[in-house]
Amino acid sequence: MSVLKEINPNVKNIKQLASVVLAREASQISEELREGVRKPYEEVIDVSSGDPHRAGVKPLSFVRQVLAACAYPQLIDSARLPVDVRQRAQKLLGECVGGSVGSYTSSEGSPQIVRRISEFITRRDGGIPSSPENIYISPGSEWSFMSTLRLLVNSEGSPRTGVLTPVPCQSTTNMTITLLGAVVVPYHLNEERGWALQVEELHRALESAKGACNPVALYVINPGYPSGHVQSRKSMQEVIRFVSEKRLFLLADEVYQDCVYGEKSEFLSYRRVLSEMGPPFSDTVELASFHSASQGFLGECGLRCGYVELVNLDPGVMEYIYKVFSIDSSAPVLGQIALDLMMNPPQPGDPSYPLYKEETENIRSTLVQNVKRAVEVVNSLPGFCCQPVEGGAFLFPRLYFPPKAIQKAKEAGVQPDTFYCARLLEQAGVLISPGCENGQKEGTHHIRFCIMTSEKTMEELLRRLTCFHSQFMKDFS
Numbered sequence: 089m090s091v092l093k094e095i096n097p098n099v100k101n102i103k104q105l106a107s108v109v110l111a112r113e114a115s116q117i118s119e120e121l122r123e124g125v126r127k128p129y130e131e132v133i134d135v136s137s138g139d140p141h142r143a144g145v146k147p148l149s150f151v152r153q154v155l156a157a158c159a160y161p162q163l164i165d166s167a168r169l170p171v172d173v174r175q176r177a178q179k180l181l182g183e184c185v186g187g188s189v190g191s192y193t194s195s196e197g198s199p200q201i202v203r204r205i206s207e208f209i210t211r212r213d214g215g216i217p218s219s220p221e222n223i224y225i226s227p228g229s230e231w232s233f234m235s236t237l238r239l240l241v242n243s244e245g246s247p248r249t250g251v252l253t254p255v256p257c258q259s260t261t262n263m264t265i266t267l268l269g270a271v272v273v274p275y276h277l278n279e280e281r282g283w284a285l286q287v288e289e290l291h292r293a294l295e296s297a298k299g300a301c302n303p304v305a306l307y308v309i310n311p312g313y314p315s316g317h318v319q320s321r322k323s324m325q326e327v328i329r330f331v332s333e334k335r336l337f338l339l340a341d342e343v344y345q346d347c348v349y350g351e352k353s354e355f356l357s358y359r360r361v362l363s364e365m366g367p368p369f370s371d372t373v374e375l376a377s378f379h380s381a382s383q384g385f386l387g388e389c390g391l392r393c394g395y396v397e398l399v400n401l402d403p404g405v406m407e408y409i410y411k412v413f414s415i416d417s418s419a420p421v422l423g424q425i426a427l428d429l430m431m432n433p434p435q436p437g438d439p440s441y442p443l444y445k446e447e448t449e450n451i452r453s454t455l456v457q458n459v460k461r462a463v464e465v466v467n468s469l470p471g472f473c474c475q476p477v478e479g480g481a482f483l484f485p486r487l488y489f490p491p492k493a494i495q496k497a498k499e500a501g502v503q504p505d506t507f508y509c510a511r512l513l514e515q516a517g518v519l520i521s522p523g524c525e526n527g528q529k530e531g532t533h534h535i536r537f538c539i540m541t542s543e544k545t546m547e548e549l550l551r552r553l554t555c556f557h558s559q560f561m562k563d564f565s
């Protein structure tokens with residue numbers, strides 16, 4: 089009998105993700121391919137997660153060179169590295185305690201990097217000043233999200249704390265909310281309107297929570313994940329008015345801020361829109377804005393680093409924030425350096441600038457091309473419907489299944505989109521994720537795949553998807 093006689097019920101309430109099972113199957117298939125088992129494909133294409141490097145994006149040379157020199161300082165003397173890389177590494181190492189990336193920083197992050205993040209935010213938001221005291225670096229934005237929630241959730245309260253979250257959404261967000269003993273209050277994004285966030289739906293969701301929980305926060309993702317929608321200023325203003333009126337804390341996940349490519353779309357941060365709305369909103373609405381080194385052109389997910397900026401929090405509350413964020417020791421120092429380089433890339437005139445510019449422009453143009461091609465191909469397939477994608481790193485098309493396929497999935501005891509993904513993996517060697525994992529309106533089905541990959545991989549993926557899909561529709565109609 090285990091010493092853990094009673095497992096935390098919040099942990100029990102977390103559902104196993106279908107993608108974990110699919111990923112295990114994909115590893116098994118890859119192993120078989122390595123052993124020489126013959127299949128209709130030579131390798132598995134994995135575009136299931138928002139991990140750009142896993143999907144084939146190459147790390148940026150400047151970032152890796154500085155990181156390498158910081159990790160192995162002898163390289164600072166090497167003429168093989170550009171001089172600005174060596175100078176940057178020297179400066180960053182000088183800021184590390186004991187001159188080594190192997191030492192801890194303060195819990196909230198290296199003070200110099202925190203200061204440079206706040207300067208970046210000020211520049212990004214057209215000069216609206218940001219203060220380093222409001223910024224906390226952490227091992228990834230999900231970690232910052234969890235820490236911020238720890239402060240908002242009253243685990244002993246009755247009714248339980250509620251958090252309004254979008255559908256579709258990041259599955260781990262809902263898991264975190266559940267783990268902390270709070271309640272997910274879903275609000276649906278409007279798929280037919282390109283996954284727009286509509287304030288009437290927020291009112292409906294809040295009303296639905298009455299008697300069930302005590303909603304204290306609204307979580308938004310902009311640019312949208314996995315929807316690819318980018319909010320307009322007007323929509324953001326509506327959200328701000330809503331949270332102000334209902335006295336909700338605003339949690340803004342802005343990790344895809346560099347990935348906006350819709351012709352008429354523009355990324356605006358919530359703190360900027362809030363500030364430009366003026367009083368009473370600008371000095372009362374409490375906001376946490378999350379950003380990360382995992383996404384955008386950097387894509388350094390594995391280095392685990394992000395930050396949260398807190399706006400309009402009472403100084404008394406900030407003391408507790410400090411307590412919560414200092415429970416763990418600092419975020420990985422190499423991750424903090426990557427975050428710093430993301431905010432402060434090489435500038436025109438620097439020796440590394442031409443290559444940096446070329447690499448980031450390549451990633452951007454590939455992304456733009458991939459979105460265009462993927463939406464075009466998916467929308468040409470029977471039973472698929474994909475809304476325009478303006479930003480982010482995913483496609484989340486809707487799939488209308490023939491009734492026979494739905495029946496077959498039911499017999500197999502899985503959701504229809506999981507059934508589809510499992511067959512696609514087995515028959516075509518493509519690993520994507522089922523929409524049920526992100527949440528979807530009852531009776532609708534979707535698939536999700538990352539578009540941050542090379543054009544070649546994207547073409548191969550679309551070729552395999554097209555062949556598989558035609559056969560699937562034939563088999564089940």
Ligand SMILES: Cc1ncc(COP(=O)(O)O)c(C=O)c1O
Pocket residue numbers: 138139227228229230231258309313341343379380381382389392393394
């Ligand atoms: C919307 C969204 N937020 C947060 C994250 C995770 O960021 P991090 O790696 O910084 O925890 C992701 C990663 O895919 C994401 O898609």
